[in-house]
Structure formats: C-alpha cells, structure tokens
Amino acid sequence: MAVLVTGGGGYIGSHMVWALLDAGEDVVVIDRLSTGFRWAIAPEARFYEGDIADAELLRRIFSENSVDSIIHFAGSIVVPESVADPLGYYENNTVKSRSLIASAVEAGIPHFVFSSTAAVYGTPSVLEPVTEDLPLRPESPYGSSKLMTEIMLKDTAAAHDLTYTALRYFNVAGADPKGRSGQSSALATHLIKVACATALGKRASMNVFGTDYPTPDGTCVRDYIHVWDLAQAHLKALQRMRAGGGSLAANCGYGHGYSVLEVLDAVRKVHGSDFPVTFAERRPGDPAMIVANPGLARQELGWTPELDDLEGIIASALDWERHLMRKNSAG
Numbered sequence: 001m002a003v004l005v006t007g008g009g010g011y012i013g014s015h016m017v018w019a020l021l022d023a024g025e026d027v028v029v030i031d032r033l034s035t036g037f038r039w040a041i042a043p044e045a046r047f048y049e050g051d052i053a054d055a056e057l058l059r060r061i062f063s064e065n066s067v068d069s070i071i072h073f074a075g076s077i078v079v080p081e082s083v084a085d086p087l088g089y090y091e092n093n094t095v096k097s098r099s100l101i102a103s104a105v106e107a108g109i110p111h112f113v114f115s116s117t118a119a120v121y122g123t124p125s126v127l128e129p130v131t132e133d134l135p136l137r138p139e140s141p142y143g144s145s146k147l148m149t150e151i152m153l154k155d156t157a158a159a160h161d162l163t164y165t166a167l168r169y170f171n172v173a174g175a176d177p178k179g180r181s182g183q184s185s186a187l188a189t190h191l192i193k194v195a196c197a198t199a200l201g202k203r204a205s206m207n208v209f210g211t212d213y214p215t216p217d218g219t220c221v222r223d224y225i226h227v228w229d230l231a232q233a234h235l236k237a238l239q240r241m242r243a244g245g246g247s248l249a250a251n252c253g254y255g256h257g258y259s260v261l262e263v264l265d266a267v268r269k270v271h272g273s274d275f276p277v278t279f280a281e282r283r284p285g286d287p288a289m290i291v292a293n294p295g296l297a298r299q300e301l302g303w304t305p306e307l308d309d310l311e312g313i314i315a316s317a318l319d320w321e322r323h324l325m326r327k328n329s330a331g
Ligand code: UFG
Pocket: 077, 078, 079, 117, 118, 119, 120, 169, 170, 171, 172, 189, 190, 191, 192, 194, 206, 207, 208, 209, 210, 219, 220, 221, 222, 223, 260, 283, 286, 290
C-alpha cells in the first residue's frame, strides 16, 4: 500500500517522504509547489503537481496508486501572516483540508494523519506542559484554521470508515541527520531558521519580538523539536492506525522549553561567533510560553524521541543553511 503525502515538497513533508522511504514504504506526493520545491522531494516518490482541493486530481492519484493512508502537511504556517490574512488561512488550511478529507472519504482511504499545531491551545491557562485535554483556545487564525480541521476529522471519523491522528506540533526545527533535506524556503520566519541565516551572514540582522513577556528572561518560551523525531512520530501513528488503533490527537514536543534569548545563545555557541540582533515589539499572535506534555504520544504511539538536544538541532540547521548557500552559489 502507498502513503500519500500532501505538501511533500515542503519543510516537514520532505523529511516525512525520506522517513517513509527509509521505512520501506511506497510514497506518493501531491504538492502545488507554492512554497515547496520539486528538488526537495526524494526521487523515489511518485510526484503529482497540483492542489489538494482538486478533486479530479485526487481521484486520479487514488486510481493510479493503492493508497491506504494520507499524511497531510500542505498548508500555510506563519502565525503573524494569518493575523493579517485570516481568510487566506481559512481557505488554504480549512476549506482545502475539507476538500481533501471529502476526497479521502469518497475513495475509502482508511487512515489520515494531520499536521496540527500547538497553536490550537493558544496561551495555556496552566504553567505546566500542556496535555491534550486542556481547553482549545487558539489565539491566531492559523491556530483556528488547524483546529477546525481537527474538528472536521473528528466528526468525519465518527460518520465514516476513517481513522485519523492529529499530531500537534510544537516548534519544529533542524534538518535531516543524513543531510538530505532541511528548511529551504528563503521566506521562512521561524526562529532557528532566521537565527542560523543571520549567524551565517545571509541576513544582515534579526529581531527578538518582545522582551516583556511574563517569562524568566522576558522573551517567549517554546518547545523546539527536531524535525526527524517528528517524522518518526508520524510513522508510529501510521503503524498504530494500521494495527487497528483508533483516532487520536497527540502533542509532539519534548516537554521542556527554551526562551528566544536562550536559543540565540545556543546558535552563537554552536556557530562560534556573535551576530546582530534588534530588540523589537511583540509580534501579533504569540503566546508567552508553550511547552508540550508528550506523555500521550509516548504511551499511545510508542514514540521515543532520539534527538532531543537544542545544540544538535541548531547544528543540523546550520549545516543545511551552508548546504543551501553552496547550492545557490553553484547556480
Ligand atoms: N521570534 C523572534 N524573532 C524571529 C522569529 C521568531 O523573536 O525572527 C520569536 C517569536 O516571536 C516567538 C518565537 O521566536 O516568540 C518562536 O517563533 P517561531 O516563528 O519560530 O514559531 P511560532 O512559535 O510562532 O510558531 C511555531 C509554528 C506553529 C506552532 C507553534 C507552537 O509555526 O505551527 O510554533 O509553539 F504552532
């Protein structure tokens, strides 16, 4: 049976394709290449260029491949962008996911893994790491657009023969330990990506957004998880559903957080030199602190993270930035 990866040319999707191939899976990718790259998709995967809301294309993919599972990454992911363009986010993340889910139901695809987010929790009401049973109160259209998809999946799973796993990602960073993939979009706004690009001189400077949060050093605290460990959690989710496990929503993080300033210090340490930083106003939509309790994923998926090390995450991200610089200078 084949696994259909949506957004397989994107950052996390491209790692997932490699992880599936490494695990001996047959892989099919759909990506419209709006932010992803054709070259980022492993050549062993069968590639269809197009939109997840193109029901005709989905029918063709399902008729040409024996797909039993969909792993759905395609979507927009930048919190402040979603604040500025909420309807764009509801269209791209919610409306198009609805169409993809409808295509899955029509074709009788039994398993669906959804790329959800810690942003569904908003600012947690507790200081401890968040568990899945906390109230879901997204603070950005991005978080809401993902939560709506989780709700659609839950209701669809109750009405049809579809089992889903929603994985709520915390802050994904780093690159493939074998150097085959990484975060490649020059437009990416995520902290570790931006800090590595600045350290390497690809950017003149960077901002620290907000220094007056109610956190130990005043900057936001996040749970940074290695993209490779995250891909492994998806493999475990597939195995569990194929073995008859039911639907599940589970956090994917390590259970401890770092502030923005701690991350920047770690980048300086791993890179071995300082770089310019500007202290700026808070960014819209940012919760002060959010850290995962990964207990459910460990227990239900049997997921054991192996790369829980901030400096190791940063080292792999720096390696990938250097790779991109060489690739670009080679034309
Ligand atoms: N930050 C900076 N400067 C930058 C970039 C980010 O100070 O140049 C700060 C942000 O303000 C925030 C922290 O670094 O406090 C992390 O920001 P990111 O943009 O890296 O990530 P977010 O926390 O906004 O969002 C990410 C994912 C979401 C996920 C969320 C969960 O994009 O999908 O983590 O915490 F929901």
